[in-house]
Amino acid sequence: MNKKIKIAILSSYTSNNIEKYLLQNLQLKNIDSEIKFGGYNQYNQELMDPNSWLNNWKPDIVIILLSATTFFKDLEFKYQIEKHDCLQEECYDKLQQLFAAIKSSNLESKLLLSNLDLPSYSPLGISDNSSKNSYLKLLKKCNEIIESHSNxxxxxxxxxxxxxxxxxxxxxxxxxxxxxxxxxxxSNESASLISIQISTYINSIYGNNKKCLVVDLDNTLWGGIIGEDGVNGIKIGNTNIGDIYSDIQKIILNLKKNGILLAIASKNNQNDVQEVFDKNENMILKEDDFIVKKINWEPKSKNIMGIAQELNIGLNSLVFLDDNPTERLEVKTNVPDVTVIDFPNDIANLPQLLKSISDFETLSITEEDKKRHKLYVENQKRESLKSNTSLKQYLQMLDISISVTKNDIESVDRITQLLNKTNQFNLRTKRYNQSEVLGMIESDDFIVSSLKVKDKYGDLGLTGVIILKRTGHESFFIDSFLLSCRILSRDIETQFLKESINFISEEEVTLRAEYIKTKKNGLTENLYDKLGFDIIKNDTHAKKYAVDLKKYKINDIKWIKVM
Structure with missing residues (x-):
């Protein structure tokens, strides 16, 4: 990430022993962070006081950690002394006070709110299960209220x-x-383990989850070696060890359904592997589930680099699964940006290991995520067309149509996802969380313009965002301008900008823009120059532009239809 994120932790107990573990885990995910803690049990006051350290510091993320033991202090000891209805009302009131404090704060932070850990102890003992005044059921109801409010x-x-x-x-x-x-x-052990989970949530907030799982085949997707055991000799289903490999494939298939791309990097003969997919009826994963298949005798690292290139994603977006320690070491050595799973010594432990991997976690799964495999298959068809025609013919034959929408609140998940994931075609690389995006959509000072694209091969979905910010009575600023890499090199950005500018009223005469250089967005460095903007400042890391909208005109792109 380009900036150090500020994290505030408020809790109903002393939680400072999380700090060192959380910093370490975030660093492993390439997230640089600074952490500050609130006072013991002071969360309501710190949220509500506009002059508190919390509101003055303006953290990017606020984490509120609660425990039933400390949030409802002495509840278990009051339970058989005071009336149940009174205790229930007291608990519900305390939750509402917390919700009110959160709402009253002026923070634009993303907030992680914990539910309560349900204790194993009840003052009612084993009779708690049958009691109409169940202690544990009251705490479960409190968790339901927290969940409902969060949703x-x-x-x-x-x-x-x-x-x-x-x-x-x-x-x-x-x-x-x-x-x-x-x-x-x-405990320190608990603090360490919980910090891993918190770092996973934070990583997901900023859209840093991995995109592709690359798998070996022999003794990884099935038991045995296909070149030695044959199509019917490998272990998949029908036996104890075969059931393990079936479960492995089911878990991997679930990843695909959640939008994770699957690829193969295997040292094998292509015909042998093809025979497994064609003839072994116990295979859960089918050939079509894999977007790229590198089945040859080349080094795994070379094949993995080829997979990343074909998919147009960074090596740091890939996760590699292989039973062979020599192959894992070769990949770690030659493509260190790739995450390599530590394969267990006992294959029976692999299903649980795959379930516990956090690299693919995301806070929400969008429709675009679910269609990702299909989108890549369609893109392979585009690439095939492109390689057999001239560029002009290719663009005309694609039959591209776009629709541009202003302040589409129903697409806020996808808009936020793009803002946090897009690196290559991103003029300023400003990251915003969902609450910030919603605030802009609902504000009169912003226009959030979103782009959807279709062509002859399919629906590419919501693939572009432009955020226009009012900066004065007669001026706007292009706060964000980004496109998904899947629609580049078609001049879609030109038509998208034209349609977005049309949302600005005629009274606004000046449009300003900026390019901020990063390690990954070099292809957009001269975009505003090509679009006819006047450059007003140019230095090593940034360029500033302006244009008079009364004199400025963008010509329609001939091969793009606006819907």
Whole structure:
């Protein structure tokens, strides 16, 4: 990431022992961060006070960590003393006070709100299950309220602390000595494990999840070696070990359905592999599930570089799965940007390992995500057409049509995703979270213009964003201008800008723009020059432009139809 993100952690207990682990885990994900902690149990005051350190610091992310033990202090001891209805109302009121404090803050931060860890202990003992005044059911209801509130507020993401606590083991969650000495609720081991999960959420907020899983075949997707065991001798289904490989394939297929691309890098004979896909009825994964197949005797690192090139994604977007430690080492050495999964010694542990991998996690799965494989297949057809015709014929034969929409609130998930993922065609590379995007859509001072593209091969979906910001009575500024790499080299950006400018009223006469250089956006360096903008400042890292809209005209692109 280009900037250091500021993270504020507020909690109903002392949580400072998370800091070193969280910094380490974020650094592993190439996220540079600064962390500050609120006072013990001071979250409401710090959120509501406009002059608090929290509101003055303006963090990018606020994390609110709650525990049933500390958030509802002494609830378990009051439970058989006070009336259930009164305690229930007290709990619900406390949640509403927290929600009100969050709403009253002036922060534009993305907020992670934890639910409560449901304790294994109830003051009612085993009778809790049958009691109409169940202690545990009350806490479950509180979690339902937290979840419901999080789902209604776009700026809030639910952090499932109870699920993580269950995985750790409720009895291992707290170091009792630390808790009584300093209200430090999490043991150091728990703090370490929870920081991994928090870093996964933060990584997903900024759209840094991996895009493609590259797999080996022999002893990875199936048991055995196809060149030695034959199509019917490999282990997949029908046996104990075969069931393990079936589960591996099912988990990988689920990744594909969530928008992760699948590719093969295998040292094998093409005909042998083809025979497995054609004749082995136990295969869960089919040949068409893999967008790129590199089946040859070349080094795996070379094939992986070829896969990244074909898919037009960075090597740091790839994850590699291979049972052979020599192959894993070769890839780690020659393409270190690729994430290499540490294959377990016992294949029975691989299904669980694959389920626990966080590299592909995303906060939401958009329709574009679900269609990603299909989109890449369609793009392969485009590339085939392009290689057999002239550029002019290619563009005319594509039959491109676009639609440009102003302030489309229903597409806020995808708009936010593009703002945080797009690097190559991105003039300023400004990142915004969902609440910030919603704020711009709802503001009179912004125009959020979104682009959808279709051609003869299919629907490419929402693939471009322009954000225009009012900067004065008669001026606008192009705050963001970006396109997905899947629609580049077709002059779509020219027509997109023209349609977006049409949203500006005739009274606004000056449009300003800026290019900020990054390591990845060099292809857009001269875009505004080509579009006829006047350059007003040029230095090593940025160029500033302006144009008088009363005199400025963009010609329609002949091969693009505007819908």
């Amino acid at each position: 209604k507020e776009s700026s809030i993401t639910l952090f499932d602390f109870d699920k993580i606590a269950s995985e750790i083991g409720k009895s291992n969650l707290t170091d009792n000595k630390l808790f009584y000495l300093g209200k430090i609720f999490l």
